[in-house]
Amino acid sequence: MAMRTTRKQNYPEWYQNVVSEADMAENASSPGCMVMKAWGYGLWERIQRVLDEKIKETGHENYYFPMFIPLSFFQKEADHVEGFAKEMAVVTHSRLVTEDGKLKPASPLEEPLIVRPTSETIIADSFAKWVKSYRDLPILLNQWANVVRWEMRPRLFLRTREFLWQEGHTVHATYKEAEDETVKMLGVYRDFAENALAMPVIIGRKPEYDKFPGAVDTYCIEAMMQDGKALQAGTSHFLGQNFAKSANIKFVNQNNEQEFAYTTSWGVSTRLIGGAIMSHADDDGMVMPPHVAPYQIVFVPVIKKADDTPRIMEYIENIKAQLKDKTAFGEKLRIKIDNRDKPSVDKVWEWIRKGAPMVCEIGARDIENNGLMVKERIFLGQPEGKKIMKVDEFIDSVGERLVALQQIMLEKATERLHNNIRTDITTPEAFAAYFANSNEWIEDGKQGKVAFVRGKWCGDSETEEILKSMKITIRCIPFDQSGTTGKCLLTGKDATMDVIYARSY
């Protein structure tokens, strides 16, 4: 076990341990913020690259809007301002002066600026300028940016005051078209989570009280972590005409009538990295899905005699050269030769903690055999995780093998999700008894003590208080409503709606 704390011992502590031992990020000196290091930011860059392509394939183009938003913009949409008021970073001054040897803010701004917690208001302002006629619609845009929400209890990747994300914003001429867009992008997120991150999700709609402030409907993808808690991994909002009305986004339709437009917004963030960690990492550290691993293959030279160094390095370079045109997931392979002047065992263990999908150890012995030693991260410690292969065989099969490893990771995570959605809890008593337990690590392929419950909900507003007192949340109202039976698990009233109940991050 390379982690100081195992998942079973203390899941939250294990998580922090993985983040630091895999060298993905650390707490910054600025409170609540993080420094993303090469291996963590590298994962984000991969997420950006793969997702950006999907966003562009669906017709969107990237824009960039300012991070400072005039305070008055938030005033315009009542629900929106109320939803965000408590967590805004506010810029009130434009310079510093020295007073008694201390720096103090000076030159107050006439109108304070808000550091964007999200960009609906400032993008809507632009939409209002750009939209004149139905011929201008739809506008389909996206931006990759940082946002700030003044969180009180930050956790690396899962909740930080500043985080990175993409936010898509679109304007449409009709209700239906905007609603379709919202659901379409949710589908893009689901495919991305499952295919790129090997993280299966449940898709659905948020209950009324949990919607994005200012939205008509909020849709989400919800993932299950290894402790049975839910992680909201992405959201897609149908904003109806709410922001169009507050920002005055109007167009002339084909009948020459003025009409308010319909808008959407959708986003995923660096939180996905936290999700990937808690989906796949084990007691030896991170396990990177090959599709998004910054490096898929790491070569570690094993040098017993210094004299061997040149020929071993040459041998490795030669293998790398032969992999030049090989692909996996339709992309070139990402390969690292770790030639740092360190003991090879240390290097190997470092890549295990980082979760590089394949580590290849190559020494003098392999040159004689025209072979190499291949270790696959997901099979660490198991006999099948360690193979001596011929170079030709490796070169021909490695691309497919990376795809296969990705598939195995998805299957494992999917099995956990499916085995841990309880549908047999049908009364408030059984429900309360179930959630009286606390969350703990769920062993692979097993059913955990506490995870998701799929069951009935009456939808009454009084349930909000009950949930709060139990520290349970309704993750979503799944699209798939193929039903469970029973009464509302909170009130015992008659109910028709199926929802997912869980503790959450």
Place this chain on the structure above:
RNA sequence: CGGAGUGUAGCUCAGCCUGGUAGAGCGCUACGUUCGGGACGUAGAAGUCGCUGGUCCGAAUCCAGUCACUCCGACCA
């Protein structure tokens, strides 16, 4: 914003009760032996003891203030 705790070397911490030259392990540097599941020897570098003030011949240690961080709550669209 409430409750608790912690600030000593890059990291993890001991020393504080009972004041008297700043410590350990890991890491780092050099050299040598090593290297395919976490090696070892020898030598070495490294700290205004969070900060400010007080008591005292003398403060990491006692007192007061202050700042920061961590954990638990409240908050988390």
